[in-house]
Amino acid sequence: MSSSPQQPNPEPGPEPIPEETKEEAKEEVKPEMKEGKNGETEEEKKEEEKEETKVEKEEDKKEESKKEKKDSWKDFIYNPRTGEFMGRTASSWGLILLFYLVFYGFLTAMFCLTMWVMLQTLDENVPRRQDRVANPGLVVRPHAAEISFNRSDLTNYNEYTRQLHELLQRYNDSIQEQNDLCMVGEYTEQDEEPIKKVCQFKRSMLRECSGLSDTSFGFAEGKPCIIIKMNRVIGLKPRGDPYINCTVKRDSPLQMQYFPPEGRLDKMFFPYYGKKTHPDYVQPVVAVQLLLTKEDYNIEQTIECKVEGSDLRNNDDRDKFLGRVIFRVKVSE
The missing domain is CATH 2.60.40.1660 (Na, k-atpase alpha subunit.)
Incomplete structure (x- = not known):
């Protein structure tokens, strides 16, 4: 009797991994956040850096505003670019001073004229209006x-x-x-x-x-x-x-x-x-x-x-x- 040749037993292969196990493994494979030297995460570091940057920017803005104010006051007193003094040019100052000179000169003249007319009606020896009583004390x-x-x-x-x-x-x-x-x-x-x-x-x-x-x-x-x-x-x-x-x-x-x-x-x-x-x-x-x-x-x-x-x-x-x-x-x- 002839015996059929025996086939070699196949080597056991890797067993198929269930789907649930694969998903768990994926979750485990997710990159873990690395901790810093002091136990801080990278995200916390980034937030701190952002805050520091904001503070620095605010301080820079304040310094710039101070400089702008100083420059604006200096320019208000005297602006070398426009030649203005206290916000006005020399010709503007001249015109406004001339206006007030004429205006107050007119008021002074009116006051003097009124006083002169009133004095013409008064007697130097007898008061025109006596506030004293007619009977003496x-x-x-x-x-x-x-x-x-x-x-x-x-x-x-x-x-x-x-x-x-x-x-x-x-x-x-x-x-x-x-x-x-x-x-x-x-x-x-x-x-x-x-x-x-x-x-x-x-x-x-x-x-x-x-x-x-x-x-x-x-x-x-x-x-x-x-x-x-x-x-x-x-x-x-x-x-x-x-x-x-x-x-x-x-x-x-x-x-x-x-x-x-x-x-x-x-x-x-x-x-x-x-x-x-x-x-x-x-x-x-x-x-x-x-x-x-x-x-x-x-x-x-x-x-x-x-x-x-x-x-x-x-x-x-x-x-x-x-x-x-x-x-x-x-x-x-």
């Missing part, structure tokens, strides 16, 4: 609402007597003798005269309160002299026979003595024509001597003086100094 000297002193101490009343001497300097007899003797009881009207004459009012008319025989004006004796004068009002001609009358606000009366007698303000000193045409004018004054006794010492005396006997107002509640004045006196030993 009264003031006292020494200039104090409360006169308090010790009659035994010269330094206590030295300031008061100084004020009185200073006030009466213009009334000195040597000066007043150069003035005119006027008619007593009549107005001294001199409207047509360019320079007005002045009526005499001698200091010696105040007698005990003149400061001539008694330089202390009675303060050393505790019988002080108070001088009352009326404010000047241009053109004032009081009617009647004006005089000063003083009263004490207390129950018991106080003895007083007036100089000139009866406290008269003679009409010959009116009217007043103003400082320019009446430069040497002195208004009439009245001196009141308070004849205090020892019983009156250390007691505050409230005294009110009014101008009476004329049409001048002395009872206006809105103005307590209109035609009247109130002051206080206190004497101690």
Whole structure:
């Protein structure tokens, strides 16, 4: 029997790989991100580089803007390329300065013309509009609402007597003798005269309160002299026979003595024509001597003086100094 030749057994080949296994292998084969030295990935490095680049670009932009601003300020002050100074050329500056020169020159001329026209309507001697009241006020000297002193101490009343001497300097007899003797009881009207004459009012008319025989004006004796004068009002001609009358606000009366007698303000000193045409004018004054006794010492005396006997107002509640004045006196030993 013949035997058939035996064929060699085929060598076992590689087994086929399933599809699922292939897909897993592909996923494993995907390139893994390489880690850097500090454990950072390449993507993180790229992002950091991008951020650094942005920051650098922003800083560069800021520096460029600063340089541009500096250059713009320099160019604004003076631009050598265009020849402009402060944004304008020389011809432009010249034109604008010429415009403002003409404009403000015109305004100045208009103002001067307006003032000149207004001044032509004014009188140098009499104000066109008087804001003062037609009725004068009264003031006292020494200039104090409360006169308090010790009659035994010269330094206590030295300031008061100084004020009185200073006030009466213009009334000195040597000066007043150069003035005119006027008619007593009549107005001294001199409207047509360019320079007005002045009526005499001698200091010696105040007698005990003149400061001539008694330089202390009675303060050393505790019988002080108070001088009352009326404010000047241009053109004032009081009617009647004006005089000063003083009263004490207390129950018991106080003895007083007036100089000139009866406290008269003679009409010959009116009217007043103003400082320019009446430069040497002195208004009439009245001196009141308070004849205090020892019983009156250390007691505050409230005294009110009014101008009476004329049409001048002395009872206006809105103005307590209109035609009247109130002051206080206190004497101690």
